Amino acid sequence: MMQLIALKCPTCGQNLKPQSNEAVVVSCGGCKTAVSLHQSGLKAINVQYAASSSNKVEAWLPLWVFTGKVNIKRRESQGGSKGADKDAAKLWSSVQRLFVPAWQEPVQQARAIGSQFVVRQPAFKMSEPTDDMLMTEATVTPEDGLKLLDFIVLSLEADRKDWLEDLQFEIQTTGHELWAIPARRKGSSWEFLVGK
Template identity: 30%
Template sequence: MVRPIELIPLVCVQCSTRLPAQPDEVAWVCPQCGQAQLLDDDDGLTPLTIRYAAGITPGSKGNPFWVAKGQASLRRETYSGNKDRDAQVFWSQPRWFFVPAFNCSLETLVGTGARLLLQPPQLQPGPAAAFEPVTLPLADVTATAEFIVMAIEADRKDKVKQIQLKLALEPPALWILPRM
């Protein structure tokens, strides 16, 4: 007898209410008790603190971002039009990374991530709000942040040949930001 595949429903770590989990989602707020939680490949479901920024229009959804401070160190090689000095100055201090955690195109992900890194918003805490599904796993944040750095460097007005990048990222927090 062939048994049907059984999907194990995700239940809240605090009150055991079934979570309204959709495929590809990795974080939820329990509809019963309000506990936020994150699904991790290694650790399973664990409690999560979600931070809400001020400015989300009441009744609308905010966008989730993984936000972390990171120190990039990079070595650039260029064919011509050397902008290495600009790059060195820019990355000489830690920067705040805003990695889109919602489902979006690669273009949007990199474009939004680069724009917010170059002009970081001031995060003022605000009331809890609904938000778009969180689909970018925590485990993918560093690689995505590196991708954003590479996009910024490729965008400098010189002919970059090669970039060696090391990025030390602090543990990210999940922020819900107003749509921009």
């Protein structure tokens, strides 16, 4: 028998309407609470809206921001590293936050977007959400986000100018936050309106 669960906002009681079967966090249309959908029950979670650098925002996209770092334990390339080892050391020593798109997006694209954020290390400013701002639902859990982070680190290292042969690394995180990031459509991807 199909199990029907009443999805009601734990804060205001309004019905929640997930767009996708894979939704894991949904914003309440009534009170804006971000509600995580667990089999064990619904829970209000904290979400921070990032200040926008533009008034052309089309969506507030969910982004997991992990605090932590990446330790490269072993990096070997064929025929010399051509400076790539140094570039790798420089990047990962500066990285303090790791970013994973949480909205529904093909894996390839999610990886590319996450990589850009990891390299840029943007500092988002928090803003008070107004009535017209509502975070798009998230389809990626923090646990899935961590798995995607493995691919993000791997693809950043594989994209360097040497022929990467072996890479061993460890991602250490100390916590994570959910942010809603202002964006607008640009071709088949997004432009993020968070300034620098």
